[in-house]
Amino acid sequence: xxxxxxxxxYLFRKEGQNVTLSCEQNLNHDAMxxxxxxxxxxxxxxxxxxxxxxxxxxxxxxxxxxxxxxxESFPLTVTSAQKNPTAFYLCASRDLGARRTDTQYFGPGxxxxxx
Amino acid sequence: xxxxxxxxxxxxxxxxxxxxxNCTYTATGYPSLFWYVQYPGxxxxxxxxxxxxxxxGSNKGFEATYRKETTSxxxxxxxxxxxxxxxxxxALGAYSGAGSYQLTFGKGTKLSVIP
Numbered sequence: 001x002x003x004x005x006x007x008x009x010y011l012f013r014k015e016g017q018n019v020t021l022s023c024e025q026n027l028n029h030d031a032m033x034x035x036x037x038x039x040x041x042x043x044x045x046x047x048x049x050x051x052x053x054x055x056x057x058x059x060x061x062x063x064x065x066x067x068x069x070x071x072e073s074f075p076l077t078v079t080s081a082q083k084n085p086t087a088f089y090l091c092a093s094r095d096l097g098a099r100r101t102d103t104q105y106f107g108p109g110x111x112x113x114x115x
Numbered sequence: 116x117x118x119x120x121x122x123x124x125x126x127x128x129x130x131x132x133x134x135x136x137n138c139t140y141t142a143t144g145y146p147s148l149f150w151y152v153q154y155p156g157x158x159x160x161x162x163x164x165x166x167x168x169x170x171x172g173s174n175k176g177f178e179a180t181y182r183k184e185t186t187s188x189x190x191x192x193x194x195x196x197x198x199x200x201x202x203x204x205x206a207l208g209a210y211s212g213a214g215s216y217q218l219t220f221g222k223g224t225k226l227s228v229i230p
Contacts (some may be wrong), residue, residue, distance in 0.1 A: 006158075031216075042119070042204060042220035043159075056215065090158055094216070102147045102166065102208045104218055106158040 003027065004107035006091050011112045013085075021076045021110045023091035030096035032074035033104060036060060037088040046089075049074055050096065078112065085114045117142045121205045121221035128195055128228050136190040136224045138179075138205035146209040148172075148181050148188040149218070153202045162190075162203070195228045202226070 035043040045058030063082025092104040151159040163172030168183035205221040
């Protein structure tokens with residue numbers, strides 16, 4: 001089955017530690033996205049990438065970093081500079097190729113709790 | 116900039132009741148409009164979408180019509196079930212000034228259906 005996987009589902013870290021969230025897709029999609037979701041809020045865009053080795057900041061990139069070394073992978077690092085990192089993180093992807101679509105498909109999310 | 120406003124929840128309905136969740140948007144140009152659904156502890160799933168004015172999106176008994184004159188995309192279902200209990204997000208998709216396609220989300224409406 002094609003889809004997007006995020007691991008782990010739950011993640012706990014101590015304050016001041018960097019942590020990396022995994023996002024993998026086997027849909028052969030070019031574009032990938034990271035969103036942050038807080039209780040009672042919509043999703044806010046952290047970073048996105050439309051092609052390997054290139055990525056752009058979203059609305060709330062401060063305190064986060066990403067890499068896109070492979071088409072199928074787009075890991076997100078939450079650094080110690082992120083002031084309030086506890087949240088639900090969602091990864092998404094979109095097809096820009098021959099089956100180009102305006103629809104983004106989401107993974108199951110990772111809930112990060114910083115203690 | 117683009118924005119999405121949807122009715123605040125939570126919304127509690129009895130099974131078989133009629134559902135309306137209001138969504139209005141502000142955007143330049145001709146955005147695509149989406150409804151996503153999020154079940155507890157999971158990622159977002161696309162429920163339906165519409166890409167141009169007067170289009171009606173439909174899926175699993177849910178419907179929404181793209182109304183350009185009222186800048187609205189209200190979600191409706193004639194008879195809700197307990198299994199419809201979830202958080203519903205209205206979203207707008209459009210190209211940014213930098214030429215990238217991005218989604219703007221409403222804050223979500225939590226629906227609880229009681230037997």
